[in-house]
Amino acid sequence: MDVSIIIIHYKTLQLTTDCIRSVYAHTKGVSFEIIVVDNDSQDGAEPLIKAHFPDITWLNMGYNAGFSRANNAGMRVAKGRYYLLLNSDTEFIDDILTRCVHRLDNDPATVACGGIQMFADRSPRPFYRSLAVFKRSLYVLPPGRIFERILEKLIPETHHTDPDQVDWVPAALLLVKREAVTKAGMMDEDFFLYGEDVEWNCRLGRVGKLKVYEDCGYIHHEWGSNPKRKEVQITIINRFFPQIQLSNLVWIRKEYGVGRLVGMYLNYYLMIPIYFGWKMVLSLSKFKNPFGELEQQKDFTRKVWLFSTYFWRIVQNKPYFYKLDPKRHV
Numbered sequence: 001m002d003v004s005i006i007i008i009h010y011k012t013l014q015l016t017t018d019c020i021r022s023v024y025a026h027t028k029g030v031s032f033e034i035i036v037v038d039n040d041s042q043d044g045a046e047p048l049i050k051a052h053f054p055d056i057t058w059l060n061m062g063y064n065a066g067f068s069r070a071n072n073a074g075m076r077v078a079k080g081r082y083y084l085l086l087n088s089d090t091e092f093i094d095d096i097l098t099r100c101v102h103r104l105d106n107d108p109a110t111v112a113c114g115g116i117q118m119f120a121d122r123s124p125r126p127f128y129r130s131l132a133v134f135k136r137s138l139y140v141l142p143p144g145r146i147f148e149r150i151l152e153k154l155i156p157e158t159h160h161t162d163p164d165q166v167d168w169v170p171a172a173l174l175l176v177k178r179e180a181v182t183k184a185g186m187m188d189e190d191f192f193l194y195g196e197d198v199e200w201n202c203r204l205g206r207v208g209k210l211k212v213y214e215d216c217g218y219i220h221h222e223w224g225s226n227p228k229r230k231e232v233q234i235t236i237i238n239r240f241f242p243q244i245q246l247s248n249l250v251w252i253r254k255e256y257g258v259g260r261l262v263g264m265y266l267n268y269y270l271m272i273p274i275y276f277g278w279k280m281v282l283s284l285s286k287f288k289n290p291f292g293e294l295e296q297q298k299d300f301t302r303k304v305w306l307f308s309t310y311f312w313r314i315v316q317n318k319p320y321f322y323k324l325d326p327k328r329h330v
Helices: 013-026 045-052 066-077 096-105 131-137 145-154 178-184 196-205 227-231 242-256 258-285 295-308 311-316
Strands: 003-009 032-038 057-060 082-086 090-092 110-118 173-177 209-220
Touching (some): 003 013, 003 066, 003 096, 013 090, 045 057, 066 082, 082 096, 096 209, 110 196, 131 145, 173 178, 178 196, 196 242, 242 258, 258 295, 258 311
Parallel strands (some): 003 032, 110 209
Antiparallel strands (some): 110 173
């Protein structure tokens, strides 16, 4: 068996079906199995999907285990010499899997790879090739380009001599050698959603190279199981989705230590009065009530407080399942 394809299903019946259909339609040059891991969707998908694809393996987690635990469950029963983590909201447009397998077979220094994510119209979807860009995005700064330049100097870009090499392969489609997982370990089960693929990529990257091939593209619809995320207004202040940012803070602690984590928390606390003062001065300059139109500032403060309730737990770095109650998504 060449590849074990692991697809996490959570209330995405049509997307999961389309994803599996695209795999069968386009994959011709390698042998593969498909393992669908269901995170307690309770949507009746199992008999419907297995009626179309009787050869798949279906695992029921029995609860919403998130991304890491579900993928690990799939890897534990997988037979392939490669694992392919594949989002349910993706679609193949050609035999991308065969090309990626052949390249990794002939490149012992590379342990994992992926391709270019595309929108449904096949235009490229942007992603972070360098973790420096991603790390900078976790900070909040006062308005002004000067602060961005300072942060760019403190967290410089990563440069690789190989144009395909990256710091992070998005887990929407992530092909990994089995022996690399044996060395790096499976995904960290402290994570519920988000951040886990970045943390895993960091460990895999210490085993060998990570690559994204420009001529290997696939469609990633995104937000399959959480379409409400598209409705959130993103601003310089209100850009943190709580579950994502909590997971990122956990990753920062695991990868960079307590000092970096404390610095990030201090950044958030310092920005609370700056954001309030900036908005109040701006309102006064327009002859408006300085205490009006502060909802975004209040929202940012509520999120910082929410993250703060996890501070000591994250510092201790003991096993814990960082799954936010949806009611706490302030």
